[in-house]
Amino acid sequence: MADGNDFDEFYRSTRHRVVTVLYALGGNLPDAQDAAQEAYARAWQRWSRVGGYADPEAWVRTVGHRIQINRWRKVRNGLTAYRRHGPQPAVEPPSENTLALVTALRRLPAEQREAIVLHHLVDLPVTAVATQLGVSANTVKTRLARGRRALAQLVGDVLPEESVNA
Known part of the structure; x- marks a missing residue:
């Protein structure tokens, strides 16, 4: 698989499985769809290389899962910072x-x-x-x-x- 038509066929034949796996891993369908979309965009940008892999779908699943994990880390780190520092102090109304x-x-x-x-x-x-x-x-x-x-x-x-x- 190396050209744009190959990618289109790859996407059509794998998108449902990838989203399903990411949904099962993360438990949130909109997040799974977003992560899959981002993973497919990255695959498309590197299709000359990714298309030559033995299992490009595995590459997309892995990238999608890593995207989900990174989002979770950002949320977790934000919550940790919030707990550590507390809410922002109230802003005084303008004079x-x-x-x-x-x-x-x-x-x-x-x-x-x-x-x-x-x-x-x-x-x-x-x-x-x-x-x-x-x-x-x-x-x-x-x-x-x-x-x-x-x-x-x-x-x-x-x-x-x-x-x-x-």
């Missing part, structure tokens, strides 16, 4: 100022918002912002200036009264 800033940023034109976020929140220099956005540095400076003016007005409109007076 009123953060919500006001996000609300104001959403109201800016996209170009100004991108420039402000990249320059002030990501802390990129103007030249790096220009490179990332594919515009000149002067264009970024203009967007920053216009965006800051608009943002100052918008933040004043959305901040709670006590935050403005504080």
Whole structure:
């Protein structure tokens, strides 16, 4: 067996047995189907070699079973890590100022918002912002200036009264 037609015939004649064996080994049909699919994809990629084996079906079964075992290990290791470290600490809700800033940023034109976020929140220099956005540095400076003016007005409109007076 060495060409694509041979692989098609091999697949049609063996897929049911391979999935059945993997299902019996793992006890989960969707996992067995996924592992078989991945094993057949790997066999197809190496068909010039695998097709010459005395029992290519055994190769696919072995690869499929190893794929299942690796998935089980990942799940087990994830559970072990979870037990060791516990759940992630709860994240505090955003402050009123953060919500006001996000609300104001959403109201800016996209170009100004991108420039402000990249320059002030990501802390990129103007030249790096220009490179990332594919515009000149002067264009970024203009967007920053216009965006800051608009943002100052918008933040004043959305901040709670006590935050403005504080």
